[in-house]
Amino acid sequence: MIPIPRPSSSDAQRMIKEHKECIDSMKGVAGNSVLKCATPGDTTTVTGGIHEDFQLNRVLLRMRAQPAKGKLVVVCTKVEKEWRIACLSGIRGVPPEFINDKVYDNEQDPQHDIFLMRLEEFAEYDGFPEHFREGWKRRDDMWATT
Amino acid sequence: MSWMTITGYADKFSVHPGDTIKFFVNCDGPADYQAEIVKMIHADTNPRGPGFIEEKIQASCNGTYKGMKQEIYSGSYGFVVDKPQFCLESVTLQCWIWPTAPKTHPKYWKHGAQGLVTKWHDGNGYGLFINEAGCVEFRVNDQVITTGAPLRDHAWHFVAASFDAKTGEAILYHEPQIVYALDPEIPPVTKKLSTKLTYAPGTPTVIAGYCGSFSDAPQGKASVPAGILIKGHYNGKIDSPRICNRALSRLEIETMKLGAQPGLSERRNSGPTGKLSEAIVASWDFSDGINTLVGKDKGPYLFHATIVNCPTRAMTGYNWEGQVFDWKVAPEQYGAIHFHDDDIDDARWSTSFEWNVPKGTGSKFYAAKLTAKDGSEDYIPFWVVPRVGEETAKIAFMVPTISYMAYANEHLANNAGGAELLVYRVPIMQQQNMFLSEHREYGGSIYDTHTDGSGLCLSSRLRPILSIRPKYDHFLAQAPWQYPADLHMIYWLEKKGYEYDVITDEDATYDGLARLENYNVIITGSHPEHNSGPQLDALHNYMQRGGRFMYMGADGWYWVHSYHPAYDGQGRGIVTEMRRCESGIRTWRADPGEYYHQGTGELGGMWRFRGRYLHTVAGTGMSSEGFDISTYYSRTPESNDTRVAWAFEGISYDEKLGNFGLVGGGAAGTELDIVDTMLGSPPHTLVVATSAGRHTEGYLLVMEDYGFNQQGLDGTQHPRVRSDIAYHETPNGGGSFAFSSIAFCGALPWNNGDNNISTLVGNVLNRFMQDGPLPMPDPEAIIHRGRADYDQPMNKARK
Numbered sequence: 001m002i003p004i005p006r007p008s009s010s011d012a013q014r015m016i017k018e019h020k021e022c023i024d025s026m027k028g029v030a031g032n033s034v035l036k037c038a039t040p041g042d043t044t045t046v047t048g049g050i051h052e053d054f055q056l057n058r059v060l061l062r063m064r065a066q067p068a069k070g071k072l073v074v075v076c077t078k079v080e081k082e083w084r085i086a087c088l089s090g091i092r093g094v095p096p097e098f099i100n101d102k103v104y105d106n107e108q109d110p111q112h113d114i115f116l117m118r119l120e121e122f123a124e125y126d127g128f129p130e131h132f133r134e135g136w137k138r139r140d141d142m143w144a145t146t
Numbered sequence: 147m148s149w150m151t152i153t154g155y156a157d158k159f160s161v162h163p164g165d166t167i168k169f170f171v172n173c174d175g176p177a178d179y180q181a182e183i184v185k186m187i188h189a190d191t192n193p194r195g196p197g198f199i200e201e202k203i204q205a206s207c208n209g210t211y212k213g214m215k216q217e218i219y220s221g222s223y224g225f226v227v228d229k230p231q232f233c234l235e236s237v238t239l240q241c242w243i244w245p246t247a248p249k250t251h252p253k254y255w256k257h258g259a260q261g262l263v264t265k266w267h268d269g270n271g272y273g274l275f276i277n278e279a280g281c282v283e284f285r286v287n288d289q290v291i292t293t294g295a296p297l298r299d300h301a302w303h304f305v306a307a308s309f310d311a312k313t314g315e316a317i318l319y320h321e322p323q324i325v326y327a328l329d330p331e332i333p334p335v336t337k338k339l340s341t342k343l344t345y346a347p348g349t350p351t352v353i354a355g356y357c358g359s360f361s362d363a364p365q366g367k368a369s370v371p372a373g374i375l376i377k378g379h380y381n382g383k384i385d386s387p388r389i390c391n392r393a394l395s396r397l398e399i400e401t402m403k404l405g406a407q408p409g410l411s412e413r414r415n416s417g418p419t420g421k422l423s424e425a426i427v428a429s430w431d432f433s434d435g436i437n438t439l440v441g442k443d444k445g446p447y448l449f450h451a452t453i454v455n456c457p458t459r460a461m462t463g464y465n466w467e468g469q470v471f472d473w474k475v476a477p478e479q480y481g482a483i484h485f486h487d488d489d490i491d492d493a494r495w496s497t498s499f500e501w502n503v504p505k506g507t508g509s510k511f512y513a514a515k516l517t518a519k520d521g522s523e524d525y526i527p528f529w530v531v532p533r534v535g536e537e538t539a540k541i542a543f544m545v546p547t548i549s550y551m552a553y554a555n556e557h558l559a560n561n562a563g564g565a566e567l568l569v570y571r572v573p574i575m576q577q578q579n580m581f582l583s584e585h586r587e588y589g590g591s592i593y594d595t596h597t598d599g600s601g602l603c604l605s606s607r608l609r610p611i612l613s614i615r616p617k618y619d620h621f622l623a624q625a626p627w628q629y630p631a632d633l634h635m636i637y638w639l640e641k642k643g644y645e646y647d648v649i650t651d652e653d654a655t656y657d658g659l660a661r662l663e664n665y666n667v668i669i670t671g672s673h674p675e676h677n678s679g680p681q682l683d684a685l686h687n688y689m690q691r692g693g694r695f696m697y698m699g700a701d702g703w704y705w706v707h708s709y710h711p712a713y714d715g716q717g718r719g720i721v722t723e724m725r726r727c728e729s730g731i732r733t734w735r736a737d738p739g740e741y742y743h744q745g746t747g748e749l750g751g752m753w754r755f756r757g758r759y760l761h762t763v764a765g766t767g768m769s770s771e772g773f774d775i776s777t778y779y780s781r782t783p784e785s786n787d788t789r790v791a792w793a794f795e796g797i798s799y800d801e802k803l804g805n806f807g808l809v810g811g812g813a814a815g816t817e818l819d820i821v822d823t824m825l826g827s828p829p830h831t832l833v834v835a836t837s838a839g840r841h842t843e844g845y846l847l848v849m850e851d852y853g854f855n856q857q858g859l860d861g862t863q864h865p866r867v868r869s870d871i872a873y874h875e876t877p878n879g880g881g882s883f884a885f886s887s888i889a890f891c892g893a894l895p896w897n898n899g900d901n902n903i904s905t906l907v908g909n910v911l912n913r914f915m916q917d918g919p920l921p922m923p924d925p926e927a928i929i930h931r932g933r934a935d936y937d938q939p940m941n942k943a944r945k
Binding site: 026028029030031032033034035041042043044046050051057061064065066067068069071072073074075076077079080083086088089091092093094095096107110111114144145 | 191192194251255256559560561562563564566567570571572573576577583586597617619623773774775776777778805806807808809810811815842843844862892
């Protein structure tokens with residue numbers, strides 16, 4: 001398992017910078033990846049990000065695999081105008097709840113803020129024998145089943 | 147924050163000029179709303195494109211209507227109306243159950259007791275239940291006995307209970323069919339009750355629920371039976387429920403497992419014994435009539451249960467042996483129905499307004515636009531389709547309505563943690579997703595699991611389908627998907643001034659070749675993934691006779707679908723069924739023995755594993771998918787072949803094809819198809835452009851293309867993670883052009899339709915829409931070609 005570095009570490013700082021540059025470069029694209037557009041908003045040539053930073057790639061994979069309960073998502077609150085961050089309940093019929101009042105004016109910035117929040121939230125190590133709990137027998141681990 | 151105070155649906159997807167379409171509207175808040183018919187042209191609000199475009203249509207139904215709240219009573223069950231034979235003094239109930247959610251979270255949307263076999267309402271009557279603690283419970287009026295033993299989920303249990311009015315003795319049995327080494331014994335529970343059974347008039351006998359309340363409110367008419375609201379919906383399978391009119395001994399209960407068994411007496415009266423024959427009130431056998439909405443009673447009274455909201459049938463029973471996998475061969479092993487608390491086959495709302503579509507109305511995309519003064523709005527899409535023989539254009543756009551139904555009210559971003567792994571970014575939910583997240587009664591999609599976690603394999607169009615909406619970006623693409631994405635193509639057709647008709651999957655399914663043959667060219671939607679067999683037959687017959695085909699997307703012709711025949715009396719294509727079997731991209735997987743459709747009895751899963759390879763339809767088939775960003779195409783030398791060079795007039799060889807677009811920023815993206823002659827692409831297919839080598843790590847090869855897990859399957863490494871634009875001639879002057887990417891149509895509106903993708907599509911359409919057969923290729927193109935063998939010089943030498 002690849003550890004998720006503490007936010008203050010130099011590794012995390014490097015990843016944060018790379019992630020931010022990628023997300024900024026994706027503004028305007030009807031889509032998103034943690035990759036850097038050579039021309040902002042144009043996916044003709046993309047480099048860096050998950051294709052070149054192995055640690056960032058693996059850390060993002062672990063974050064993305066988190067099961068639904070407590071997982072952060074983006075909610076579009078006004079079409080093409082406003083977006084907010086919410087948290088999934090993991091319970092059928094209980095809708096996501098907004099986690100704060102921050103309103104974004106583009107759909108890409110919340111991607112980066114969620115990355116920062118998860119760096120704070122996620123355990124550095126998970127998935128080793130010392131973390132065994134009964135839920136592992138019932139797919140209640142940190143990797144969502146698809 | 148409240149989301150979507152107006153929602154609605156229509157009784158038809160496709161309506162002929164001269165016919166009437168009815169609209170059903172829920173207006174939960176605003177006193178009134180405005181309705182107007184609009185022609186839909188472009189549904190994508192992306193500021194980089196032409197923006198949202200609709201045209202108001204003068205229609206007799208346009209006007210202001212009083213708002214009325216309408217409710218959906220979802221959750222499946224069976225019922226028999228109130229009958230005196232069920233109003234017993236003493237009783238025995240029994241059945242097998244396979245509960246999937248015996249214990250639910252206190253905040254779960256239908257937390258509470260679940261009814262199994264009940265004739266019970268508000269402290270009157272009897273019933274077998276699962277209580278809030280997940281234990282079997284027997285109710286006799288307001289008195290209760292329970293085993294105190296939690297039911298193991300996803301396991302068979304035999305449960306029974308009896309009440310003897312003379313002695314007051316009630317007994318409850320809970321006998322797990324699977325007993326593990328360390329399971330405690332669950333002895334029968336006996337209790338003396340001081341009560342005599344009483345009944346509330348009108349209480350139906352219910353299987354998988356109980357009679358919750360009686361309602362005179364207008365909304366209550368949407369329940370079945372009208373005005374009786376069923377509650378306590380059960381999640382799980384029930385097999386062989388029985389009701390007898392006295393307290394049976396345990397031995398008699400065991401014998402009663404056999405059911406009515408008229409064959410055990412030469413007089414053919416109900417059995418299984420003479421004495422038990424006299425005791426049977428009802429003995430249901432769900433293995434009879436699996437493709438119907440009836441639960442057959444084999445007992446003397448023929449109390450056939452009406453099955454409501456289409457639960458899943460053709461499910462393995464408690465006695466399934468694992469030797470037979472098709473319910474038609476051994477129906478007696480398929481006596482279980484899997485009920486879900488979120489099953490929905492028909493919202494059954496009252497009509498809000500209707501429109502008699504005038505003769506001469508153009509065959510186009512339309513919607514009933516609903517708006518309220520507080521800013522609420524909804525759109526109810528529908529399509530005006532000419533009658534067969536009254537076509538008005540040479541071009542038909544085939545709306546992939548089965549695929550729309552498969553994705554109807556999809557919940558993945560909210561429920562499936564793995565959704566983010568799939569899209570390689572944090573999903574973005576829209577107001578439609580937020581509304582659905584707390585309105586589970588609107589039902590889910592065939593991509594979802596039910597609220598109990600089991601796979602959802604049936605989807606109805608008689609409910610508001612909030613994913614078939616304009617201005618809706620889907621989390622998969624962070625852009626339009628399906629309905630709004632198909633309007634990218636419609637915008638282009640309108641912008642370029644083409645005359646076209648629209649037809650739907652259901653039209654092709656029910657009308658066959660007759661629906662297609664009067665058109666020179668059929669254009670598909672961006673994502674025609676889900677198809678019926680008759681529809682595929684019609685397409686092949688069309689192309690065999692010289693028809694031309696433009697496959698505008700990818701991941702087409704993938705899953706086996708069938709319309710449930712039990713709904714044919716209500717209209718075309720109301721409920722579609724699909725089972726996710728052993729391969730293919732699956733958000734859930736059917737259990738063993740449950741691969742055959744309950745409606746038609748056909749084997750479900752991928753068409754590929756029925757021997758109908760995807761690539762045989764249009765020339766290309768699904769290779770990979772990824773949802774982060776899209777890319778562009780480069781031409782191949784085959785694009786210069788005289789057989790196809792006409793398609794590239796006005797496009798230079800080195801141009802980047804489609805390095806722009808409203809889906810992922812490029813024409814090649816989301817889901818991708820390639821040519822594979824080993825999987826059905828005709829050997830003479832030309833690959834004219836490809837996106838090879840340009841996709842991200844988020845793109846992965848489809849799992850049906852490899853046999854063991856391995857590294858190197860993503861877009862940065864695997865050569866088959868690409869999209870091929872391909873062309874091949876079909877017999878009698880026909881042809882097929884496959885554009886092979888779901889994002890492809892998103893490039894068409896770029897720069898107001900002035901771009902090289904637009905030029906390519908225009909060249910193809912202009913040629914394909916011509917009357918008469920297409921010109922024959924040069925004689926040297928007619929050579930022997932193998933499937934695996936592609937040694938051109940050798941083949942040419944054979945000539």
